[in-house]
Amino acid sequence: MKLQTLLQHLHSFTPLATENPTITSIEMDSREVKQGSLFVCIKGFTVDGHDFAEQAVARGAVAVVAEKPLALPVPVIYVNDSRRALAVLADAFYGQPTHHLHLIGVTGTNGKTTTTHLIERICRHAGKKTGLIGTINMKIGDDTYDVKNTTPESLILQNMFRKMVDAHVDVVAMEVSSHALHMGRVHGCDFDVAVFTNLTQDHLDYHQTMDHYRWSKGLLFAQLGNRFDHRRPKFAILNADDAASEEYKKSTAATVVTYGIHHKSDIMAKQIEITTSGTTFQLVTPIETVQVRTKLIGMFNVYNLLAAVGACLVSNIPLSTIVEAIADIEGVPGRFEVVDAGQPFTVIVDYAHTPDSLENVLQTIRQFAKKRVFVVVGCGGDRDRTKRPLMAQIAVKYGDVPIFTSDNPRSEDPMAILNDMKQGVTEDVICIVDRKEAITYAIEQAEKDDIILIAGKGHETYQIIGKDVFHFDDRVVAREAIQRRKDK
Ligand SMILES: CC(=O)N[C@H]1[C@@H](OP(=O)(O)OP(=O)(O)OC[C@H]2O[C@@H](n3ccc(=O)[nH]c3=O)[C@H](O)[C@@H]2O)O[C@H](CO)[C@@H](O)[C@@H]1O[C@H](C)C(=O)N[C@@H](C)C(=O)N[C@H](CCC(=O)O)C(=O)O
Numbered sequence: 228m229k230l231q232t233l234l235q236h237l238h239s240f241t242p243l244a245t246e247n248p249t250i251t252s253i254e255m256d257s258r259e260v261k262q263g264s265l266f267v268c269i270k271g272f273t274v275d276g277h278d279f280a281e282q283a284v285a286r287g288a289v290a291v292v293a294e295k296p297l298a299l300p301v302p303v304i305y306v307n308d309s310r311r312a313l314a315v316l317a318d319a320f321y322g323q324p325t326h327h328l329h330l331i332g333v334t335g336t337n338g339k340t341t342t343t344h345l346i347e348r349i350c351r352h353a354g355k356k357t358g359l360i361g362t363i364n365m366k367i368g369d370d371t372y373d374v375k376n377t378t379p380e381s382l383i384l385q386n387m388f389r390k391m392v393d394a395h396v397d398v399v400a401m402e403v404s405s406h407a408l409h410m411g412r413v414h415g416c417d418f419d420v421a422v423f424t425n426l427t428q429d430h431l432d433y434h435q436t437m438d439h440y441r442w443s444k445g446l447l448f449a450q451l452g453n454r455f456d457h458r459r460p461k462f463a464i465l466n467a468d469d470a471a472s473e474e475y476k477k478s479t480a481a482t483v484v485t486y487g488i489h490h491k492s493d494i495m496a497k498q499i500e501i502t503t504s505g506t507t508f509q510l511v512t513p514i515e516t517v518q519v520r521t522k523l524i525g526m527f528n529v530y531n532l533l534a535a536v537g538a539c540l541v542s543n544i545p546l547s548t549i550v551e552a553i554a555d556i557e558g559v560p561g562r563f564e565v566v567d568a569g570q571p572f573t574v575i576v577d578y579a580h581t582p583d584s585l586e587n588v589l590q591t592i593r594q595f596a597k598k599r600v601f602v603v604v605g606c607g608g609d610r611d612r613t614k615r616p617l618m619a620q621i622a623v624k625y626g627d628v629p630i631f632t633s634d635n636p637r638s639e640d641p642m643a644i645l646n647d648m649k650q651g652v653t654e655d656v657i658c659i660v661d662r663k664e665a666i667t668y669a670i671e672q673a674e675k676d677d678i679i680l681i682a683g684k685g686h687e688t689y690q691i692i693g694k695d696v697f698h699f700d701d702r703v704v705a706r707e708a709i710q711r712r713k714d715k
């Protein structure tokens with residue numbers, strides 16, 4: 228694509244460049260630049276992309292987008308906000324792919340990964356070709372692609388959407404994080420359906436206040452459907468049992484469909500019965516009332532299922548197909564995942580890393596626990612510090628044997644994180660800074676019918692300590708510890 232053609236999408240009052248080289252790729256990382264690239268300088272949280280502009284030109288960049296003056300031998304296009312320019316240019320460069328996809332975005336503090344996976348599986352069951360974008364990975368059909376962020380930067384997103392269009396994907400289920408909404412990573416994404424799961428405390432390191440966090444999530448709904456187009460209707464699927472939904476309802480011009488258990492809503496679950504092997508409930512919809520059976524456990528998963536049902540119904544998937552698909556769905560990796568190596572006690576690996584999710588999971592476990600509940604839990608470094616004492620309190624409230632350990636300490640001192648956790652409790656708690664040792668300790672101490680919850684890292688296959696990323700998988704570590712105990 229020619230530079231001038233691309234720049235037309237920025238709608239500037241003044242001409243942005245006189246030269247017109249052919250642009251072979253857009254890059255935001257100088258290390259990815261190739262001959263013919265357009266390099267966009269982003270001022271980041273760690274370094275400033277403008278400092279890498281010269282390096283980008285040396286690697287073959289034929290034009291540069293910047294916010295501040297740069298002396299370079301190639302055209303420099305000046306913009307007020309290079310992150311927004313990146314979103315506009317990426318959308319244009321890849322041929323506005325989201326106009327050709329049925330795009331379902333899911334936001335909320337907890338349940339995004341689970342709900343997107345449920346939507347993906349229901350749509351597949353309905354014979355659709357699916358795409359998935361979220362915490363675990365990106366997927367086109369069965370092909371997987373690694374991710375660094377739950378919601379990647381606009382450039383990565385639009386490139387992926389292009390691949391999806393080329394692969395004839397029909398429906399995309401995508402997690403939309405509050406960071407992404409606030410930074411504009413999803414500018415240019417033409418969502419058809421926006422789903423809200425819930426809002427509780429997380430990410431206050433980034434947002435500072437709950438008001439700012441709630442507002443950021445609300446952007447998904449505010450940016451949806453401000454034009455009525457009966458060929459491409461827009462829907463907001465809102466959790467009627469969460470107070471934030473009232474605000475999101477007012478902020479969107481899309482058709483609102485509510486779901487819930489306690490408040491009257493369009494889609495409801497009634498007569499919910501949860502056992503150790505699954506959940507059944509009556510699904511009340513505007514179309515009809517049907518009986519649902521699922522292998523997923525916990526009240527929070529009923530909410531995730533209702534959200535997925537809402538998204539799929541407005542996407543024209545028949546109710547009977549949805550119910551059939553739900554009965555088939557096994558769990559989502561790292562979410563309430565049971566590690567069974569033939570031991571006489573239960574080991575559950577779960578991604579609960581917020582106070583609310585930890586409480587939900589432990590309440591569910593408490594419903595079934597016959598004997599003691601061990602809780603192996605830590606809190607991530609360089610993330611919301613105020614959730615540490617709260618998570619500690621919850622672990623102590625619901626656990627018989629709480630064991631505080633490290634999650635991903637990142638640049639923080641692991642002991643300092645444990646101390647922040649301990650500030651929340653008055654009891655003496657076992658603290659084992661090494662996560663492998665903590666898991667092993669729980670497994671060695673457990674007796675018949677005890678339950679061990681290993682919380683916080685779920686599907687993650689790494690641990691970040693300092694700048695180092697080590698291979699680490701709670702499920703594997705637990706399995707090996709069980710084996711060692713058996714071999715003794
Ligand atoms: C705080 C934050 O959001 N950081 C994001 C940000 O990184 P950053 O600002 O530190 O980037 P930087 O390293 O300063 O680099 C600035 C620019 O210089 C460029 N650069 C850098 C080095 C170089 O040699 N050459 C070069 O050109 C970089 O490519 C970049 O364009 O921009 C990066 C690229 O888009 C993101 O990957 C990165 O997410 C990091 C990994 C992160 O951990 N983010 C978390 C907080 C996050 O976004 N989480 C949400 C929610 C999670 C959830 O609740 O599920 C998510 O969506 O993942």
Ligand SMILES: Nc1ncnc2c1ncn2[C@@H]1O[C@H](COP(=O)(O)OP(=O)(O)OP(=O)(O)O)[C@@H](O)[C@H]1O
Binds near residue numbers: 528579
């Ligand atoms: N609807 C829900 N309400 C509360 N807790 C939930 C809900 N769904 C899942 N959880 C809990 O939260 C954990 C994370 O779930 P999931 O990965 O689906 O959320 P997420 O919103 O994608 O999280 P992240 O922000 O890290 O991407 C689960 O392991 C479970 O403990």
Ligand SMILES: N[C@H](CCC[C@H](N)C(=O)O)C(=O)O
Binds near residue numbers: 377606635
């Ligand atoms: N998406 C979340 C994941 C947290 C997972 C937990 N294991 C941690 O590292 O804190 C975040 O970036 O805050």
Ligand SMILES: [Mg+2]
Binds near residue numbers: 341361363
């Ligand atoms: Mg997620």
